[in-house]
Amino acid sequence: MKSIAENTINRLIVYKKELGRLLKDSVSNVYSHKLAQLSGFPSHLVRRDLMNVGYYGSPAHGYKVNELEKCISDFLCTPDYVRVILIGVGNLGRAILDYCNQQNPKISIIAAFDSDKNKVNKIYHGIYTFHIGSVQNYIKENDIKVAIITVPGSEAQKIASEIVESGVNGIVNFTPVRLQLPDDVYIENLDMMLGLEKVVYFVDGG
Amino acid sequence: MKSIAENTINRLIVYKKELGRLLKDSVSNVYSHKLAQLSGFPSHLVRRDLMNVGYYGSPAHGYKVNELEKCISDFLCTPDYVRVILIGVGNLGRAILDYCNQQNPKISIIAAFDSDKNKVNKIYHGIYTFHIGSVQNYIKENDIKVAIITVPGSEAQKIASEIVESGVNGIVNFTPVRLQLPDDVYIENLDMMLGLEKVVYFVDGG
C-alpha cells in the first residue's frame, strides 16, 4: 500500500468535510477550483490529491459530489462507526462533548471519565461520566482505540501511559504537555497556544 | 530575509515552549537529542532547525537553555506583549479564556465579545465581555491585530469579515467553517474534528 503524505491526508479530510456540506446543499457536481476555493488550497493541488484516492472526474462536469465523498471516505478507511472516550470533564472537555457528537455521526464519544466525585455518574451533553479508576477496564471491555485527553497537564502523562497500556493507540491531546509514548501510538497535539503563537508570528513577522 | 518553512516555525514554537519549561526547572544546558525527545522530533531535525535561528551550541555542553530560548524568541519576532480579543463567550470560549492567560504572559486576551445580553458586561476568568456591536470600534481604537473566533459556525464568516475590515489580520478559527478572507489574513484553523479524524485514520489505516 502506497504511503500518503500527512499533508495530503489533512487536505483530504478537509475536502471530505466540504463535500459533505455540498451534499447537504444538494449540489451534485463540483470543479477542482471550486473545491480549491472552499478548502483554501490551490486547485492543482486538489487535483493532484484526488489522483491518490483513485476517483476520476470528467472535464465537462468536474466531480460528482456524492461519489467523490464516498471515495475519499473509503480511501481514508473511515470505519462506519468509531467509538472514542474523553478523559477530563472540565471546561474544555464539556465543550468538546457538546461539539463532537453534533459533527460527525461516524465518530462518537461514548463515555467520559473524571476523578472528581462531583462529576462522576453525571451526564454531560448526553455522555455518561465514569470514575477514572474504571478507565482501563472500560477500554479493554469495549476495545477502545482512540481517546481524547483534557485533564490538567500535570495528570496527562500518567493517564496517557495507563490508557495506552490498556489498548488505546490514538490520542488527541489538548494539554500543553508533550506525551512520551511508544512510537506506534499516534498522537495529535492540539495545543491552542501553539496555534495562537503561530498566528502572532505570521502576522507580526510576515 | 530567508523564508522559513511553516513546519520549521511549528517546531521552533515547540522547542521554545520546552526550553521555557526547562528554564523553570533550572536546567541550564540541553543537548539536541534531549530537545528531540521532549519535542517529539528527531535530533538531526532539531539541529537543522536551530541552524535557522543562528544560535550555536558547543559539542561539549550542547545548548545553553536561556540563550537558546531568547534566540528563538527573537527569531520568531515574538513581540514583548501581544493583545488579542476573543469573540464568542460560549463553552469553548470560556475554556480558552481560562486557559490562555495562564500560559504565555506575552500573549494576552484583553477583551471578549458576545451577542448574548446575559453575557455582555460580565467578567469571565478575569476578562470583560463587551457587546459584539462594539467590536469594530474596539479593534480600531486598540489597534488589535489578532482575534480568536469561537462563535457558532453560522456566524463565523460575517464576524470574520467585519473584524478584518477593521484591521485584524490574524485569526485563530475554532469553528468548522473555512473562512473566505483576503490572502493577507493569516488564518489558523483549529477544528478539533479534523484532528480526531486524522487520529482515526492513522490508527485504523496505518
Next chain:
DNA sequence: TTTGAATTGTGAAAATAATCACAATGTGAA
C-alpha cells in the same frame, strides 16, 4: 599531554511535495 567519548554543524544525498504546462476530453453553440 594524549586519548576517547560525546556532541555539534553542515555538505551532500535522498525523499517528498508542489507547481507547471499541456494533451486529452467532453459540451454546447453555430
Next chain:
DNA sequence: TTCACATTGTGATTATTTTCACAATTCAAA
C-alpha cells in the same frame, strides 16, 4: 458536424524538506 471553450489528469520540472554521515570541537580522565 465543427469549433471554441473549460476542465481534467498527469508527465516533467522545480522546490522544499528530511535524512545521512562525518569532520570538527570540547572536555575529562589517564
